[in-house]
Amino acid sequence: MPAVEMLRLTSSGTEAAMSAVRLARAATGRAKLIKFAGGYHGHADAVLVEAGSGVATLGIPGTPGITAGAAGDTLVASFNALPEVEAAMMRWPGQIAAIIVEPVAGNMGVVPPAPGFLEGLRRLTRADGSLLIFDEVITGFRLARGGAQERFGVTPDLTCLGKVLGGGLPIGAYGGRRAIMEQVAPAGPVYQAGTLSGNPLAVAAGLATLDVLDDRAYRQLEAAGARVAATLQSAANAAGIAITVNRVGSMLTAFFTGGPVHDYATARQASAAAYASWFQRLQAKGVSLPPSQFEAAFVSTAHDEEALAFLGRAMSDSFIGLRLAPAPG
Numbered sequence: 001m002p003a004v005e006m007l008r009l010t011s012s013g014t015e016a017a018m019s020a021v022r023l024a025r026a027a028t029g030r031a032k033l034i035k036f037a038g039g040y041h042g043h044a045d046a047v048l049v050e051a052g053s054g055v056a057t058l059g060i061p062g063t064p065g066i067t068a069g070a071a072g073d074t075l076v077a078s079f080n081a082l083p084e085v086e087a088a089m090m091r092w093p094g095q096i097a098a099i100i101v102e103p104v105a106g107n108m109g110v111v112p113p114a115p116g117f118l119e120g121l122r123r124l125t126r127a128d129g130s131l132l133i134f135d136e137v138i139t140g141f142r143l144a145r146g147g148a149q150e151r152f153g154v155t156p157d158l159t160c161l162g163k164v165l166g167g168g169l170p171i172g173a174y175g176g177r178r179a180i181m182e183q184v185a186p187a188g189p190v191y192q193a194g195t196l197s198g199n200p201l202a203v204a205a206g207l208a209t210l211d212v213l214d215d216r217a218y219r220q221l222e223a224a225g226a227r228v229a230a231t232l233q234s235a236a237n238a239a240g241i242a243i244t245v246n247r248v249g250s251m252l253t254a255f256f257t258g259g260p261v262h263d264y265a266t267a268r269q270a271s272a273a274a275y276a277s278w279f280q281r282l283q284a285k286g287v288s289l290p291p292s293q294f295e296a297a298f299v300s301t302a303h304d305e306e307a308l309a310f311l312g313r314a315m316s317d318s319f320i321g322l323r324l325a326p327a328p329g
């Protein structure tokens with residue numbers, strides 16, 4: 001990842017995002033953070049505000065245990081809504097330390113960035129003197145060898161990594177421009193450490209994973225993702241069920257809604273109850289989807305022809321007779 005000139009390993013994505021935010025605040029001398037509704041950046045206090053993933057699934061508004069002080073500097077905008085970001089920057093001039101964003105949202109279901117959205121965040125942060133943090137814990141090494149930043153051609157100041165990076169073992173990492181990363185201790189004054197950070201077991205698993213992720217693997221992932229999305233769509237069409245399939249590479253979500261899904265509010269128009277029935281049906285047929293309308297499904301390199309054909313057969317009648325509960329208010 002060309003934007004990552006220097007890197008610090010951690011044991012989880014939560015630590016990576018938490019540390020990147022701390023570093024951004026230290027590097028800019030500013031306090032405020034902009035995140036997006038439905039964006040999930042681990043469970044550190046500052047980013048557990050209007051968060052996606054399990055928080056969205058359980059319908060918890062924020063979560064108890066987080067003080068107003070810890071969350072008070074976190075501003076929330078709608079994903080894909082540049083005017084909201086611009087308005088926040090006008091309202092708090094010179095006070096925004098960073099924008100943290102999943103470049104392809106994966107924790108409200110998959111929501112791709114609208115054309116120009118990531119470029120807009122880059123332009124606005126540059127003009128404002130704030131930092132752009134890409135949380136690539138899901139997208140890193142999944143969408144491309146160089147992550148979403150390679151795929152979309154937008155360079156952040158800091159990048160958070162995890163998940164694929166550890167090949168199934170616990171790991172996280174954050175990195176970016178040398179001048180910023182050199183402020184982390186011991187080179188600089190921003191403290192961050194961890195007993196198991198960079199532990200040899202997780203790093204060996206991660207390196208072995210990166211070894212197999214060559215161009216061929218990414219072509220395979222792209223083709224398999226497209227095939228699963230097409231299978232889903234045609235099975236739903238055949239059953240007369242309106243779904244919206246969002247997909248980027250090997251990440252995809254079937255939203256049980258007829259309308260487009262471009263942010264958290266539109267994601268929440270989907271029927272989580274219908275998704276749950278569908279999930280249970282497929283599970284009975286031996287297909288494990290994410291257990292929530294608000295999490296991404298991933299195709300992996302282990303999904304070979306046989307697995308994809310099995311999936312296609314399981315999907316074919318999975319939508320028939322599903323009842324769509326009314327969307328939540």
Ligand SMILES: *Cc1c(COP(=O)(O)O)cnc(C)c1O
Pocket residue numbers: 011012013014015017040041042043102106107135136137138162163171172
């Ligand atoms: C999973 C996730 C995290 C947190 O990573 P953990 O290893 O679970 O702590 C952070 N950001 C994003 C985008 C994630 O999907």
